[in-house]
Every structure is written in C-alpha cells, then in structure tokens.
Amino acid sequence: MDFKLSEKHLLLQRAIREFAEKSIAPRVAEMEETQEFPEDLISEMGKLGLLGLIIPTQYGGTDMGFLARVLALEQISLVSAAAGMTLQTHHTGLAAILDHGSEEQKQKYLPRLSGGESLAALAVTEPSGGSDLMGMQSTARPEGDHYVANGRKCFISNSHLAKIHSVVLRTGEGSKGLSIFVVEAGTPGFRPGRKEHKCGLLGVNTGELILQDCRIPKENLIAGEGAGLRAVLKTISEVGRSGMAATALGIIGASLEKAVQFSKDRVLYGKPIANLQGIQWLVAEIYSDLEIARLLCYRAGWLRDEGKRCDVEATLAKAFTCEAAVRAARNAVSIYGGYGIMKEYDVQRYLRDALTCVPADGTADISKVILARHALS
Template sequence: MDFKLSEREELLRKSIAEFAQREIVPLVEEMEKTGEFPRSLIKKMGDIGLLGLVTSPEYGGNGMGFLARAIAIEEVSKVSGAVGLALQVHHMACWPIETWGTEEQKKKYLPRLTNGETLGACSITEPSGGSDVFGLQTTAREEGNYWIINGRKCFATNSHVADVIVTVARTGEDEKGRPAFSAFIVEPSFPGFSLGREEHKMGFRGAFTGELIYNDCKVPKENLLGKIGEGLRIGLATVNRVGRSGMASVGVGLCYASLEEASKFAKERVLYGKPISNLQAIQFMLADIFALAETARWLTYRAAWMMDQEMPCDTEMTLAKLVATENAFQCARLACDIHGGYSAIQEYPVQRYLRDAWVSIPSGGTSQVAKVVLGRHVIKNF
C-alpha cells in the first residue's frame, strides 16, 4: 500500500488551492447574498483545468482522473462548498457522455464542457422519485427525427446555468414489465424546454438548484445517450461513481475548512488570560474534528483511487459519501461550538460550513439510502 500522494497530485492540490484563494474567495460573499452562481468563474475553471478532470485529452480534458478530482474538489470546497458542488455535478455530465456517448456526441459536447464555455448538469430526480428510480414519471417517445420528452425534474444542480444536461426518461417497459428508461443529452435551447423555479437553499448558496421542465420538448434522435433502455444503468452509475465520490470530496473540503477555522480561532481567542486552545475541552473537540476529517478524506481517496484502477467501487463510493458528508456536519458543528457565540455571526465562515454540510447530506442520496445500500452489502458479504 502506498498512501503518499505523487508530486503531480501535491502540485495539483497547491495550484487549485491558489486558484481558489485568488478566484473564488472574493466571490463567496456575493454568492451567499444572491444565491447565484458567478458565470465569470466558468471560463476561469475551464482555463485552470478543473472542468476537464474526468475527460480525456482527445476531447479537450486533461484526464487526471478521480483521485485528482477528489483533491481538486476538496480544495475548491474548502473555500466554497457551492462551487465544489457545481463542479462535481458538472463532471456528472462529462463522464456519462464520454463513457456512453457516440463519437459525434463526444466531439460536439465535451470540448464545450471542458474549455469553460459552459457547465453541465445531470438531472434525474423528480418530485415523484429520486432514490426511488421507478417512481420517475418523465417520459420520452419517438416522433420522426425527435424524442419528445414530457415531465419535470427537480433539485437539479446547475439548473439555471448549464447548457448541456444529461437526463433520464421512461421510454417503455423491459421484458419483465418494469419501466425502462433511456438517457438523453438536452440543451436548454431545444423547443419545449424551460426552466422552472429556482430553489432558495439554506446551504450551498451560489450553486443553482432548480427545476427543469420538459413540455413536448423536442430532442434530436442523435441525442439519445447510450442505447434505448440503458438510461437507468447510465443514471445510477453516474450517481454512484461520479456523484457520490464528488459529494464525498465536497464533504472532505468542508471537514478541513472547519478544522482550519476551528484551530485558528482556538489559538486566537483568549479567555482567562490564555488562548482557549490551551484548554483540554477545546483540544478534545479539535482532535474529534481532525479524526472525522482524516477518516472522511481517506475513505474518499480510496474510493476515487479504485475508480482510477477501474475496480468495482460502488460500495466504497457510497461509504465515502455517507461518512464524508455526515462528518462534514459534525466537524462544522464542533467548529461552531469552539466559536461559541461568534458562530452565529456571518463574518465567521463556520456557520456557512454548517449550512453547506447539512445540505450535502441528502445530495446524491440521503444517508438512510446509503445505509440501505451498505446494509445489503454487509448482509451479502459478511
């Protein structure tokens, strides 16, 4: 086993941390106020290479892979969980297009998605179901040279900023009579597509979350992603491998953000004539945050590394996501405890970490859904 990150990965962490400090930190306050994603950041994220982490160089990406992506999202999320979320969901559009797309689809969409022209989105959840995939009601029917999509997607990250959306709709039934789904690449300019409500969230403010409405939306036939009936497989694989590892990395970033702020505050805050970091009660909390953060990080890195090795890793991804997002909340809670009354004041970022961590828990499937997956794994394998 080798737990040492390579020189490449260390340099990546450093350069993304510098990027985050220079380009993202100045935007955070405005994002918190408006809830809007700063569009000017997309080109900059493209230029630095963040958008192309899981896309091959032949389609404009850098192909650094999933461990590199975990490190990069962690560093971004340390300064803004919202940008981390937007970035990770963007990869949820890139990866299925490269994995299941035709050569024409890859050439058409991936360069735009990696060079900073636009962000991508991957929208599966509906009011009637997300984790309950058979509850999805959106339909697609063939009509001439088009697929006609009808339905409404909700909780779509990057909803109001993405120009390339990977989505899933019912296209019939399988041989057992269960609903069969297919995946599609949709552009907001297609007739019949419109944006619905934009959610005002308590956390991840600055990352768009909203509704996508398909009202007889005409999607060209060549925008079917994968084969007819493969939609569920594409959607679930994308959520499991890209979405959960991405949310885990956002969680890791929030854990370390809490750790750094808590330590800084504890060393600066003087009570009874000494910094509160001298108090064992505070040291215990700092130790707890550290243990939670390290656990989250290494579970996340292992899962990402397994993905890079092309090993089956759905279980490890789910475990990493469960632990990292739950730990992010605990870390932020402890950091708030250390801050005392200051944690309620917006100038101190720990309250933002707490709000972001709370929203990270149901993103990509609730902790309870993750535990169902993991419980079944335990019963089957131990």
C-alpha cells in the same frame, strides 16, 4: 500499499488552493448574497483545466483523472463548497456522456464541456421522490426521428447555468423503461423553471427543468433505449457520490483550520481556550473525521483511476464524509461560542453547506440501504 501522493498530484493541490484563495475566496460573500454562481468563474475553471479534469485529451480535456478530481474539489471546497459542488455536478453530468455515450456524442459534446463554453448537469430527481427512481413520471415517446418529452425535474444543480443536460426520462415500463438523453439548453420545449432557495450551498444554482412537448433528436439518446437505469446508477454512485464526498471533505478541512485558529486566538480565564480539554476533544473529533474521510475519498478516486469498480466505496465515502462534515462544522460552531452563529464568521456557512450536502446524490438512508445490501451479499 502507497499512501504518498505523486509530485503531479501535490503540484495540482497547491495550484488549486492558490486559485481558490485568489479567485474564489473574494467571491464567497457575493455568492451568499446573490445565490448565484459567478459565470466568469466557469470560464476561469475551464482555462485552468478543471472542467475537463476527467475528460481524455482527445476530447479537449486534461485527463488528470479521478484522484486529481478529488484533490481539486477538496481544495476548492476548503474555500467554497458551493464552487466545489458546481464543479462536481458538471463532472457528473458529463460523465453520463463520457461513460455511456457513443463516439459521435463524445466528439460533439465533451470538447464544449472541457473548455468553459458550457457546464453540464444531471437531471434525475422529480417531485414524485428522488429516492424512488422507478416512480419517475417524466416521459419521452418516439415520434419519427425524435422523442417527444414531457415532465418536470426538481432540485437540479446547475439547472439554469448548464447548456448541456443529461436527462433521465421514462421510455417504457419497469426497470428497463428508463433512458438518458442529452438535452441542450435552448431546445424548444425545454426550459428551466423556478430556482430553489436553499439554506446552504447558496452559490450553487439549483432549480427545476421543465419539458413540454420537447422534441429531442433520436441521436441524443445515450446508451440505448431502456439502458438508462444501469447507466445512471453507475454515474451517480461512482462520479456523483465521490464528488459530493470530496466537496464535504473540503468543509471538514475548513472547519478544522478555523477551529484550530480560533481556539488559539480566543483567550478566556487568561489563557487560549485551546488549553481547555473540552475544546481539545472537539478539535480531536474534527481532526479524526478529516483523516478518516480523506482516506475514504482518496481511495474512491484512486479505484476509479485503476479502472476498478468503486460504487460501494464511493457511497461509503459520501455517506461518512457528509455526516462527518455536519459534525465537524457543528463542532467548529461550538468552539466559536456565540460568534459561531454570526454571519461574519464562516463556520455557520460550513454548517449550512454540510447539511445541504447530505441529501444530494442520495440521502443518508439510501446510502445505508446500498451499504447494507453490499455487506449482506
């Protein structure tokens, strides 16, 4: 067992942190204000190879792999979890095509998703309940060389920004009745609906997607009719959850950096508050959460690079890290005293962002259902 990162990974970590400090940090206030993700940052991430991190070079990607993705998301999310979430969602949306698409679909879409021309999204959740996939009501029925789709998706990240959407629709009854389609922005009958106003991850564009007699060409069906449930569960569990975990990991790291700095700078009773044992316990808790979460996140990325199944490990990483991020940010807010809830200090943003990470890609309860099923089997 080797816990050392390779030279390639260490270089990547440094390069991404520099990029995040230089290009993303100055835009955080703007994202908080506008609740939009700056579009020019998408092309910058494309030029850096971040959009195509998990895409093989033959489709225009940088093929750095999933551990590299975790490292990149962690570094970006130290500065802005909203930027991390935007990027991780893009990877998740394109992974549906990468893992389950035909050669023609990969050749058609992946190069566009590597370079910054387009972001991807994965649209599963509906108003009828995100945890209840079988309750999905949006439909696609075959008609000639097309499917005609109707329905509504909600809470979709990158909804208004993405040009290429992997959309799950009902094509039949029961668990063999779900299918995934690539739907391009601008397809007649397909449009973004309302934008959500979240309490955290404000820079992430989250909203509805509406299908109204939308004609989707049959060649846009991914993995075959009825194969959608299995395929999308793999995409969510292995790519979505490891991405959410890495995003939340960045929040824990940022909480530790701020907590340490503030507790050394803030003087009470003539000494830095870092000397108070109560403050040290809070710092120790954030530090422990960071170290445990990091191991879980890196393991999930490494397993996927090894070509091994990592659905349970990624679910565990996501469940632990998102809850730990809430704890870490809450501890950082406590250390700041009254300053902690003031808008000019970042720690309140970390807490709002961490809370917003928890339900995305499956709630804490759904993670427990999966982990219990695994432990009991």
